[in-house]
Amino acid sequence: MAFIPPKETYPGRVYSVSIGTGQKEITVGGENVLSFHSFEGTVPNRPLIAHEIQDVPPTDWPESVQKPYIDVYANPVSWAKYCQDVLNAKAIALRLIGTHPDRENRSAEEAARTVKEVVDSIDIPLIILGSNHTEKDSSVLIAAAEASKDRNCIIGKAQEANYKTIAAAAVANNHKLIAMSELDINLSKQLNILITQMGFDKEKIIIDPMCSALGYGLEYTYSVMERIRLAGLAQNDPTMQQPIMGDVGMYVWKVKETIADEKDVPLWGNTEERGITWEAVTAISMLIAGAEILIMRHPKAIEAIEKMIDELM
Amino acid sequence: MALTGVEIFKLLPKTNCKKCGFPTCLAFAMKLAQRQASLDLCPDVSEEARQKLGEASAPPVRPITLGTGESAVKMGEETVLFRHDKKFVNPCVFALGIKDTLSSEEIEKKIDEVRNSVIDRVGQKLKIDAIALLNDSGSPEKFGNLAKILSEKAPEIPVILCTTNLSAAETSAKLYADRKPVIYGANSENFEEMSKIAKNYRATLGIAASSSGGLNELSELTEKVKKLGIEDMVIDSGARKAKEILEHNTLIRRAAIKKNFKPLGYPIITFAQREDNLLETLVAALGITKYSSIIVLSSIERWKNLALFTLRQNIYTDPQVPMQVEQKIYKIGEPTEESPLLITTNFSLTYFIVSGEVENSKVASYLAVMDCEGLSVLTAWAAGKFTASKIAQFIKESGIEGSIKHRELIIPGYVAILSGSIEDKLEGWKVTVGPREANGIPAFMKSRMK
Structure with missing residues (x-):
């Protein structure tokens, strides 16, 4: 029996989305096949990994992941420049966690100043994230979007409760928008439809179906991402053809496996290596399931992960 | 190709004799098509029909067992490409590669590592399942020596005997006769002799294509080996780079499942070894998610095992059965007799999210997780599994009253309606309504501290 490779072609294609400006502009998406399936279609762009930084020192991060940034994290600008210039980051994700009412409760104006300083100090693309407090994010992200006007950033996350104001801010200042829903393909599709019904360009949305860490619901995120990608490609559903984002670091660096000291759990091995591995294994699973952008x-x-992508492309 | 019920029906005696236990031959045929009945139930089926149906009703990926006894592991039997369609059946086997260039002490150390790899996670015992013996020396004597040490010191651990040398294969297979090893193996040059050895010692044969021959060469080889009377095989397309592993594994699984292409309907063995240990871990993760049945590793540090075991467990859970955690009172941080007590259901995702947010609140607490058959709070309440009387009974029987001084129970905001009836059933207790969503827990806890 002769072997005929059972290749699949799909009617759909993931939208190509560009972020950033000038020479460092980056495009993600554009493929008409499942992740890394270049043997049966085109995969024009590699996934983008953004380095996460914060507007306030990361005192809530576990020690293993604070340590690499200890000399720079006091100031978001020095932190961003360190990622860009020393670690060769391809993009920065600035999380305005300090604006959360339970944290430093920084004002929208303060956040905007930080965004302006950071965006002016780097030439790689910037992702601007709120603190995930739906009310506060509305005002913070409007100010942040204005402060980074025309720099073609990604802002978010827009959720069902606050998408209108954030989407409007993205349009007014020429940014892309993260649409976030909670682990359900139907909710994700519905939010994309709501946002496009406002007149927002469907090709400027990034889907965040909610990430989860290895061992803590990863299989749910994995399958939702796979199903979104199949809906976009095989069923050619235009509301499910946006690039997918995985907010990996935030979910990984709070689970026990990335924090617990080896002295307390000798069976789990070295704490630092365990944490790094936990983040990398979560990340590769998300990329295989369909994510084009990761925040780590x-x-x-x-x-x-960059080495692994090299091997997969 | 899988046969439809009607096609199967045409091959049956059509006597409606009911000896199979079904009312008609057609009804029996339908059950056969759904793989819910075995052809053996029909005493009158012709030899010709048996052969045709046997081929068609065999699972698309052949079931193979590695090893014998308690530590035997099953591979193959997969039926889908995506885990959201149906559960992935047999979790991949992790095998530690041991080179025959190592000293006896080093080998024994590796055996200990495999034996001590067991980790308990969410009620499952997870471990490194097998050892792959590697003939790096090229010498049959050294390989035989390694096999001898393993078969004596660790007779229970299943093995994959990796050598293309006939005399090394013969010597080691002999030591493992009837213990279901894999002999890996056979290539286009030696497959006739290797098949004889596998047959003699009733071993599974690993088939390796050259990296240039790929899937074409692999299909031809398995067909030739099958003609020599070998049924149990594991296959290697020669892919070593991540890109090729993804491509070949995907095409193999698709050919087997969608085309019922028998020459590739076998479990896949993947060699993930890399100089860079973290990169090796990621290649292994690719194997777990994308259809490898055996993954050979060069080292098994505990941090690496924990991550790989957990990913395998995640990917191979049944998407239709909610993952559950054990019913008990979980301690978060180091709670004292003054610490708050919260209650939720035992759907694993609910537990993970709630416990994560309680941890984020940095308030040491007790979290009572109640068995609601893996349903989330609202669904469990709607299904009558998270009710006032059941909650009261659980709290009383949990023994928590001995660990805390206060008598206050914090319930999820979604079941605020239960607060009065719980207070009625739990005498002396006060019920406080917490936030509806877990992400409100840190603020809720903080406001209580004031």
């Missing part, structure tokens, strides 16, 4: 924290995990 540990430089060593990012380095390993």
Whole structure:
């Protein structure tokens, strides 16, 4: 029996989305096949890994992932420049966690100043994230979007409760928008439809179906991402053809496996290596499931993922 | 190609004799098509029909067992390409590669590592399942020596005997006769002799294509080996780079499942070894998610095992059965007798999210997780599994009253309606309504501290 490779072609294609400006502009998406399936279609762009930084020192991060940034994290500008110039980051994700009412409760104006300083100090693309407090994010992200006007950033996350104001801010200042829903393909599709019904360009949305860490619901995120990608490609559903984002670092660096000291759990091995591996394994699973953009924290995990992408492309 | 019920029906005696236990031959045929009945139930089926149906009803990926006894592991039997369609059946086997260039002490150290790799996670015992013996020396004597040490010191651990040398294969297979090893193996030059050895010692044969021959060469080889009377095989397309592993594994699984292409309907063996240990871990992760049945590793540090075991567990869970955690009172941080007590259901995702947010609140607490058959809070309440009387009974029987001084229970905001009836059933207790969503827990806890 002769072997005929059972290749699949799909009617759909993931939208190509560009972020950033000038020479460092980056495009993601554009493929008409499942992740890394270049043997049966075109995969024009590699996934993008963004280095996560914060507007306030990361005192809530576990020690293993604070350590690489200890000399720079007091100031978001020095932190961003360190990622760009020393770690060769391809993009920065600035999380305005300090604006959360339960944290430093920084004002929208303060956040905007930080955004302006950071965006002026780097030439790589910037992703601007709120603190995930739906009310506060509305005002913070409007100010942040204005402060980074025309720099073609990604802002978010827009959720069902606050998408209108954030989407409007993205349009007014020429940014892309993250549409985030909670682990459900139907909710994700519905939010994309709501946002496009406002007149927002469907090709400027990034889907965040909610990430989860290895061992903590990863299989749900994995399958939702796979199903979104199949809906976009096989069923040619235009509301499910946006690039997918995985907010990996934030979910990984709070689970026990990335924090617990080896002295307390000798069966789990070295704490630092365990944390880095946890982030890298979560990240590769998301990429295989369909994500085009990841937000990550540990430089060593990012380095390993970039090497793995090299091997997969 | 899988046969339809009607096609199967045409091959049956059509006597409606009911000896199979079904009312008609057609009804029996339908069950056969769904793989819910075995052809053996029909005493009158012709030899010709048996052969045709046997081929068609065999699972698309052949079931193979590695090893014998308690530590035997099953491979193959997969039926889908995506885990959201149906559960992936047999979790991949992790095998530690041991080179025959190592000293006896080094080999024994590796055996200990495999034996001590067991980790308990969410009620499952996870471990490195097998050892792959590697003939790096090229010498049959050294390989035989390694096999001898393993078969004596660790007779229970299943093995994959990796050598293309006939005399090394013969010596080691002999030591493992009837213990279901894999002999890996056979290539286009030696497959006739290797098949004889596998047959003699009732071993599974690993088939390796050259890296240039790929899937074409691999299909031809398995067909030739099958003609020599070998049924149990594991296959290697020669892919070593991540890109090729993804491509070949995908094409193999698709050919087997969608085309019922028998020459590639076998479990896949993947060699993930890399100089860079973290990169090796990621290649292994690719194997777990994308259809490898055996993954050979060069080292098994605990941090690496924990991550790979967990990913395998995640990917191979049944998407239709909610993952559950054990019913008990979980301690978060180091709670004292003054610490708050919260309650939720035992759907694993609910537990992970709630416990994560309680941890984020940095308030040491007790979290009572109640068995609601893996349903989330609202669904469990709607299904009558998260009710006032059941909650009261659980709290009383949990023994928590001995660990805390206060008598206050914090319930999820979604079931605020239960607060009065719980207070009625739990005498002396006060019920406080917490936030509806877990992400409100840190603020809720903080406001209580004031």
